Amino acid sequence: xxKLTNKVALITGGTKGIGRGIAESxxxxxxxxxxxxxxxxxxxxxxxxxxxxxxxxxxxIGIKADVRDYDSQKEAVEQTLEKWGSLDVLVANAGxxxxxxxxxxxxxxxxxxxxxxxxxxxxxxxxxxxALKKSExxxxxxxxxxGTNFFAGGSAYNASKFGLTGFTxxxxxxxxxxGIKVTTIMPGxxxxxxxxxxxxxxxxxxxxxxxxGQLVSDLLQMHPRTLPSKVEVRPSKPPKK
Numbered sequence: 001x002x003k004l005t006n007k008v009a010l011i012t013g014g015t016k017g018i019g020r021g022i023a024e025s026x027x028x029x030x031x032x033x034x035x036x037x038x039x040x041x042x043x044x045x046x047x048x049x050x051x052x053x054x055x056x057x058x059x060x061i062g063i064k065a066d067v068r069d070y071d072s073q074k075e076a077v078e079q080t081l082e083k084w085g086s087l088d089v090l091v092a093n094a095g096x097x098x099x100x101x102x103x104x105x106x107x108x109x110x111x112x113x114x115x116x117x118x119x120x121x122x123x124x125x126x127x128x129x130x131a132l133k134k135s136e137x138x139x140x141x142x143x144x145x146x147g148t149n150f151f152a153g154g155s156a157y158n159a160s161k162f163g164l165t166g167f168t169x170x171x172x173x174x175x176x177x178x179g180i181k182v183t184t185i186m187p188g189x190x191x192x193x194x195x196x197x198x199x200x201x202x203x204x205x206x207x208x209x210x211x212x213g214q215l216v217s218d219l220l221q222m223h224p225r226t227l228p229s230k231v232e233v234r235p236s237k238p239p240k241k
Contacts, residue, residue: 004220005030006058008084010076012036012067012124013094015046017192018142021209022091023050025217027058034080036094040064067094067120073127087131091216092121093142095160099153110156117160118167125171129180136179140216141168145188145232165230172229181227183219187212188234206235 009026013019014035023033027050035050037043043062050060061083065076080087095117098109121141132139146154147161165184172182190212191203212233219228 007088009089010034011091019093021213025213027054031058036065068115070123073123088135088137090128091140092124097157113156118163139182141184143184143186186232
């Protein structure tokens with residue numbers, strides 16, 4: 001995807017953290033970006049902030065949508081198409097984490113993790129696929145290093161991200177003959193509000209959301225003959241234990 005000006009991206013969970021960082025980067029390239037949130041006020045407020053800070057290169061809109069609801073994902077795609085007439089990039093970013101020993105992990109926490117991090121990505125991709133076939137677009141999923149590395153207390157999160165990594169790689173094989181590119185990005189520690197964390201200067205060693213925005217921008221500008229289908233990203237200098 002060479003010329004990105006006026007191309008259109010839909011980013012799930014784009015109001016803060018990784019999704020927000022990617023939105024900022026794509027807007028700087030002159031792309032138009034729809035960001036989603038489960039609350040309309042969060043989506044619209046974030047879009048307004050992005051537009052104020054973007055110097056008019058691209059335009060952002062906010063859409064209320066829940067990745068756990070397939071009809072909601074279809075509506076988000078339809079609103080994006082109504083606004084700009086096409087969809088070129090899907091960033092399936094929305095996710096959450098519940099952590100704890102299997103004895104303490106509740107059934108509702110398990111179900112919410114899987115329905116958001118795995119089923120929600122399937123819904124987002126399924127809803128956007130027809131539009132992406134027309135544009136020969138690009139799908140990004142945001143997995144995690146926890147998608148190949150398990151840890152105690154991570155049964156639900158590991159299961160969701162291992163599944164997401166596998167889903168995305170199979171998806172890549174399903175759609176590449178139709179001109180759609182697919183990459184899963186697997187970050188390690190990122191300075192975000194994930195799992196209730198409040199970022200501070202103590203997180204300066206971590207990957208920053210703008211770093212992942214730069215990565216997505218770089219991948220979009222690669223020569224179309226080349227596809228980095230799975231990209232692991234980790235802090236270059238984590239603190240010594």
